[in-house]
Amino acid sequence: MESHGTRRIVNRRTRLVTMASLTVGALALAGCAGGADDGGGGGEDVTLQFWTWSLKEADPKAQAIIDQYEAENPGVTIELAEVGGTADTSSKLLAADRADDTPDIVQVEYRAIPSLVTAGVIKDITENVADNTPYVADNIWALTTLGDQVYGVPQDIGPMTMTYRADLFEQYGVEPPTTWAEYAAAAETIHAQDPSVYIGSFSSTEFEFFAANATQAGAEWWSTDGDAWSVGIDGEESLATADFWQDLVDRDLMSVEPLLTPEWNAKVNEGKLLSWTAAAWAPSVIYSVAPETAGNWASIPLPQWTEGDPAVPFLGGSAYLVPEKSAHAEAAAKFAAWLGASDEGSELLLTLDLYPAGTAGREATLENDPPALMPQQTDFWEVADEIVENTTIPVTWGPNVNVAMGAFVDALSAAALDGGSFRDVYSEIQGVVVDDLEKTGYTVK
Structure with missing residues (x-):
């Protein structure tokens, strides 16, 4: 058997379905793949405007990536424009589309893709990236695939993990949990020994985590059947996860507070919050706020239901999209494919402290040192790679995910703080999402 360090990662996803099988009617909203384009192939100089937050203009590592591409593609200039997160970028892109003044490449998180496709503001780039498909695993391409069309090039991925204070788990006599039942038992054991210490925090703002957590349990918050959307936020599998978190909050076994506030950061530094169930990007975030705790943490796969x-599904990550009205769509798609889905590009992305989506970038992590937060965990990247191999559950995001997110965060926060029912919150959001889909013209089963 080949070792992790030398084996070639192969595509093994034989039972994957796409992130969302958009209906023929919904795809029609996106229009045909048209728009002006010189393709960069006629010998003319091309300047590509790139909206991104990962490749920061002031970061010499990011500029080195741009310089590399420009050196290999004379006549192509990449102009970086730093934008906010997905919500800001999506709204700005919609406004730019209406004004016929879009950039050429846009970075957004995966959850935003269906809404942008149905709004008709991004291109089908299936043919543009056809030569690159072998360089990204099938389960990762699924994050940007709707129906049979590819609408983006994956940049990075979030294999779900639990990052925890190994030293304090040992101090409290708690084994790292492999199931959610063990997680609940560990939470009880820790808090009983010191009421000021919690296994972790409960943050209502983590909409994507709760969606992924419910999907891990078998729920489908959005799905399609023919020309109709189905919404399952209040399905029994989903409600069972709501009950699980309700129990921990009601028993004061989780600290109810948002992430990455000064208060949260202080508790992490003081050993009062002992874990974060998120993804493989969590160690770098924790290190940024609690560098003095480095060496005391470890990461393991997410607990199982x-x-x-x-x-498990993926949590987070983003992709490069080409706006429908890009003036240089072919050249933009070529650059996006090189950056996210070529051996060279995906390895270069690793320099930006990302977990690259491309196979070569993933392989390169296996030779890397562990994250600064856990320098002693020499198998960190092997663990993360095995999680990627087990990430076989696609999350389907609906076209009104932003509506769901806003309502969910507000309602769950109120319930967590005031002792309300999490089940009622999930049922309430079910109604909000269904009503919004119907109001905007979708058929809902």
Whole structure:
């Protein structure tokens, strides 16, 4: 058997479905793949405007990536424009589309892709990236694939992990949990020994985590059947996860507070919050706020709902999209494909402290040192790679995910602080999402 360090990562996803199988009617809203384009192939100089937050203009590592591409593609100039997160970028892109003044490449998180496709503001780039498909695993391409069309090039991925204070777990006599039942038991054991210490925090703002957590349990918050959307936020699998978190909050076994506030940062530094169930990007975030705790942490796969079943979805990550009205769409798609889905580009992305989506970038992590937060965990990248191999559950995001997110965060926060029912919150959001879909013209089962 080949070792992790030398084996070639192969595509093994035989049972994947796409992130969302958009209906023929919904795809029609996106229009045909048109727009002006010189393609960069006629010998003319091309300047590509790139909206991104990962490649910061002031970062010499990011500029080195741009310089490399420009050196290999004379006549192409990449202009970086730093934008906010997905919500800001999506709204700005919609406004730019209406004004016929879009950039050429846009970075957004995966959850925003369906709404941008149905709004008709991004291109189908299936043909543009056809030569690059072998360089990204099938389960990662699924994050940017709607129906049979590819609408983006994956940049980075978030294999779900639990990052925890290994030293304090040992101090409190708690084994790292492999199931959510063990997680709840560990939370109880820790808090009983010191009421000021919690296994972790409960943050209502983590909409994507709760969606992924419910999907791990078998829920489908959005799905399609023919020309109709189905919404399952109040399905029994989903409500069971709401009950789980309700129990921990009601028993004061989780600290109810948002992430990355000064108060949260202080508790992490003081050993009062002992874990974060998120993704493989969590160690770098924790290190940025608690560098003095480095060496005391470790990462393991996310706890399982069903013992022995490691299947999980991805959490977070983003992709490069080409706006429908890009003036240089072909050249933009070529650059996006090189950056996210070529051996050279995906390895260069690793220099930006990302977990690259491309196979070569993933392989390169196996030779890297562990994150600064856990320098002693020499198998960190091997663990993360195995999680990627087990990430076989696609999350389907609906076209009105932003509506769901806003309502969910507000309602869950109120319930967590005031002792309300999490089940009622999930049922309430079910109604909000269904009503919004129907109001905007979708068929809902």
